[in-house]
Amino acid sequence: MTGYLQQLLVGIGVTIEVATISLLIAFVLGLIGAAAKLSSNRWFVLAGSAYTTLIRAVPDLVLMLLMYYNAQYLLNAITDWLQQPQIDIDPFLAGISVLGFIYGAYFTETIRGAVKAVPRGQLEAAAAFGLTRWQAFSRILFPQMMRFALPGISNNWQVILKATALVSIINLHEVIYAAQAAIKGSSWPGGAQMFFYLSIAALLYLVLTTLSNFMFGYLEKRYAAGFERMAR
Amino acid sequence: MTIDLIKQYWQSYLWGSPNHISGLAMTLWLTVTSCVMGFALALPLSVARAAGPSWIRWPIWLFTFVFRGTPLYIQLLIIYSAIYGLDFVRNTPGVGSFFKDALNCTILAFTINTCAYITELLTGAVKATPRGEVEAARSLGLSGISLYLRIVLPSALRRALPAYSNEVILTLHATTLASTVTVSDILKVARDAYAEYYLPLPAFGIAAILYACLSLTFISLFRKAEQKWLRHLPTT
Numbered sequence A: 001m002t003g004y005l006q007q008l009l010v011g012i013g014v015t016i017e018v019a020t021i022s023l024l025i026a027f028v029l030g031l032i033g034a035a036a037k038l039s040s041n042r043w044f045v046l047a048g049s050a051y052t053t054l055i056r057a058v059p060d061l062v063l064m065l066l067m068y069y070n071a072q073y074l075l076n077a078i079t080d081w082l083q084q085p086q087i088d089i090d091p092f093l094a095g096i097s098v099l100g101f102i103y104g105a106y107f108t109e110t111i112r113g114a115v116k117a118v119p120r121g122q123l124e125a126a127a128a129f130g131l132t133r134w135q136a137f138s139r140i141l142f143p144q145m146m147r148f149a150l151p152g153i154s155n156n157w158q159v160i161l162k163a164t165a166l167v168s169i170i171n172l173h174e175v176i177y178a179a180q181a182a183i184k185g186s187s188w189p190g191g192a193q194m195f196f197y198l199s200i201a202a203l204l205y206l207v208l209t210t211l212s213n214f215m216f217g218y219l220e221k222r223y224a225a226g227f228e229r230m231a232r
Numbered sequence B: 001m002t003i004d005l006i007k008q009y010w011q012s013y014l015w016g017s018p019n020h021i022s023g024l025a026m027t028l029w030l031t032v033t034s035c036v037m038g039f040a041l042a043l044p045l046s047v048a049r050a051a052g053p054s055w056i057r058w059p060i061w062l063f064t065f066v067f068r069g070t071p072l073y074i075q076l077l078i079i080y081s082a083i084y085g086l087d088f089v090r091n092t093p094g095v096g097s098f099f100k101d102a103l104n105c106t107i108l109a110f111t112i113n114t115c116a117y118i119t120e121l122l123t124g125a126v127k128a129t130p131r132g133e134v135e136a137a138r139s140l141g142l143s144g145i146s147l148y149l150r151i152v153l154p155s156a157l158r159r160a161l162p163a164y165s166n167e168v169i170l171t172l173h174a175t176t177l178a179s180t181v182t183v184s185d186i187l188k189v190a191r192d193a194y195a196e197y198y199l200p201l202p203a204f205g206i207a208a209i210l211y212a213c214l215s216l217t218f219i220s221l222f223r224k225a226e227q228k229w230l231r232h233l234p235t236t
Helices: A002-038 A042-057 A060-081 A091-117 A120-128 A133-170 A175-185 A193-223 B002-014 B024-051 B054-069 B072-085 B087-091 B095-100 B102-127 B131-139 B144-181 B186-197 B200-229
Strands: none
Touching (some): A002 A042, A002 A175, A002 A193, A060 A133, A060 B186, A060 B200, A120 A133, A133 A175, A133 A193, A133 B072, A175 A193, A193 B054, A193 B072, B024 B054, B024 B102, B024 B144, B024 B186, B054 B102, B072 B095, B072 B144, B087 B095, B095 B102, B102 B144, B131 B144, B144 B200
């Protein structure tokens, strides 16, 4: 039993890894998407809107299977054509790229809203002081934008964390996969083994979501430095 | 090949047959039943959590905390596989046959899950009731149940409408998990079609289009509802 519990802990480690890397990918895609949607180029705006509307209208599990199986299908077609042996897509790579791509659409909306919440005068002042575009972004816009974006980011993070549970469906060895392996290998009186291992997996998730709540509470306080707290 | 797939599966994607409902019809049934039942349960829970005594408030808090803090997929697996795996559940007549049925288990899991989220957002809306409204109601002699039924809830429910519409879309998307426990919703039909023809693009593409149409329909319906019931609020 301790062996299985160890595997569950390894699984939750994979879950954290997948969630964190997906979050980073999604955040970068969100910055790019927000830049596209806020730009003055009509085609960029159109592409950004298509990305956010389509991705957010389709369930993540459907997108995950659509992208995973199609990527494998295309890869097989290419290896067949080159007369090479079949290459299986790495589930870890598939998991992070699919989750990152999907939640990039949600981040685009979060970041777009946050950027629009920063007063225009801030950027005008930056330009008046002779800051370059990069300096204005990294020193003026980004730090202030983060204050407005954090509640949305925290929300997206919790959703990504819970969405990692789905990647066991494409064979990634994360915590649910480990729990199912443990269930297959053990038999408890009263048939309680499934209940036990799945509850442990649920508990591990609960610990993660609770810890991240505290972490984001701290970050929100930090980025709100210099602002009055809202009256409660 | 793609034409064959569509010819063979279009009816399953949409409604299946009278004695085996599948696809779009099943997805709609899952979404509507869990949203309606989840809402009906969340209404009393949110009032109790916002205004009840503390011994009733903290169990409700614990319920929403656990069900919002864990993935729905695990909740579904626990309700569908783990509970039925227990010998005493399987051997209890009535209970055993309930948990044996995948459709019962998915609707139960989705209802409890969405109920936890709706309870939380309705609690927020009830707590955000302006003091003045309650004071005015009390000064007119309203109290207890009638205060809630006539003043607090109508205004709280309107305020919660945008968040509720969001939750309905999330529930629609969450119903795809039903396909993992053999319930024949849109995604299950897509997975069957894929397994038979090995054509991922049409199999999952059709599913994606159907889900997108459903989401956009729900969103436009809720937008109409918001225009009707939130007309009194200042537009931002």
